[in-house]
Amino acid sequence: MKAIAVRPGQPNSVHLAEVPTPSMASIPDGRGVRVRMLRVGIDGTDKEINEGLYGAPPPGEEILVIGHEGFGRVEEVGSEVSDLSPDDYVVPMVRRPGGSLYDRIGFPDLSTDETYYERGINFLHGYLAEEVVDDASYLVKVPPSLKEVGVLVEPTTVAEKGWRQAVEIQRRLRLWRPQRTAVLGAGTIGLLATLIFRLRGFDVTTFARTKKPYLNTDLAEAVGARYYSTQEISLLEAANREGPFDMILEATGYSPLAFEAMEAVGKNGIIILSSVTGGDRKVEVPADRINLEFVLGNKVAVGIVSAGRDDFEAAVRDLAHAEAAYPGWLKRLLTHAVQGLENYPLLFNDLTEEKEAIKVYCDIAEF
Incomplete structure (x- = not known):
């Protein structure tokens, strides 16, 4: 499948890559969920990773699929997943357990490990791809009423x-x-x-x-x-x-x-x-x-760095509140859209100060 990736540490290495389609078998105990990525935002973190300032690929690999502001639709769920169903809209979390005490008690965003794991940033592939497979524990459901602005959940x-x-x-x-x-x-x-x-x-x-x-x-x-x-x-x-x-x-x-x-x-x-x-x-x-x-x-x-599940769920609630209190306000933040992964150079071009962008994002698939 297609994805947008970098070679961490190599400045301006962003490129369109062909990577293996993720397997449901990669998630144990029937907890896997296949998600079709619909829209992914990029920000200064992605820009600095492309500049070679930080970021690391998964162990044993040379490239890192970037993008941590994901929004997608569930395509398939594992046998032990009861809280998500096909066609649900979801936002995936970013920070993942690394082994510290806080990881073990369910707060990976407070990890004390020097080595941390973040999708699209450090040691884990991100969301600028056609599909991802993830554990249901790291997927937060988004109501259909927020599908047009769901990409704003992670920055919120x-x-x-x-x-x-x-x-x-x-x-x-x-x-x-x-x-x-x-x-x-x-x-x-x-x-x-x-x-x-x-x-x-x-x-x-x-x-x-x-x-x-x-x-x-x-x-x-x-x-x-x-x-x-x-x-x-x-x-x-x-x-x-x-x-x-x-x-x-x-x-x-x-x-x-x-x-x-x-x-x-x-x-x-x-x-x-x-x-x-x-x-x-x-x-x-x-x-x-x-x-x-x-x-x-x-x-x-x-x-503060990264966020926990409580923060993602609070973001969904507050964005729903905002839609009611200030109709149309959230959509005005979505200033710069790029259609399709193959147009990835436009993403970084739109991030320049001259473009005066608020939120730059890639539409990967139809809603």
Whole structure:
């Protein structure tokens, strides 16, 4: 079958590959599910894997099928699968068990292993292929009403996990009631985080570089958030002028903002760091003041990576809520479609800054 793959570590090696059709026998105990991939999104992670910055093929192989934002339709189920049926729409999870304690108790997204397993990223083939076979445990059902926007489930899990971790950590405060929230970045994850926090009733300010108006600012404001361009006002200036934030989610990929957020978050506040930054950028920060204010203010900064099943299921629920609350809003995020795996070069071309894409995706098969 056809798939889009790279040779990890070799820059710009993305190509259309012919790979073996996956076998149901690869999943033990009758738990296998064959999924016809319908639509797969790509993002900066795929771009950086193609640049050779990270990523690893399955053991014994030279190529890695990329794509971790999958959406498909069930074609066949194993004898022991009772919760899925042919024609169900599903989203596959990304992170898989690697052997740590957290893996064994069902939380692979919190694995402590140095070697981790992620579909389309590390040691496991991804979803930019005609078909995949997976264990039913890692497939999350999506209602037909969300089929047009189901490809947004995986990126939504970033905000869902961030919120889940914030709630768990802030139980220490017993009466934590966040009101003012900042989202740094107005790309796919930033806008979805803006949406998720607005659905929970928070006062949300979304920050990004580009001055308004443009589509991303329209989308942020359409759900009741305010938008600031950091060319006109910085995060710290906004916090000094309007008051500190109870919660900040960083989703820009620009690491210095993490340290600016440490100055802009209020007492008992929390910063959620979701960007993967593979460079060696260095900045000077007011370290003594940041440390002092963190200690005296009971502040927290937490990093999050990947997501668990709870986050995927929460994403499905919240996207259904969003469709009812803001009809048509989610589809506006789907800005750049590429038809067919054979047109894979367009995917990476559309990811360039000049294209001003929010979500780039490949339509692999008809719905």
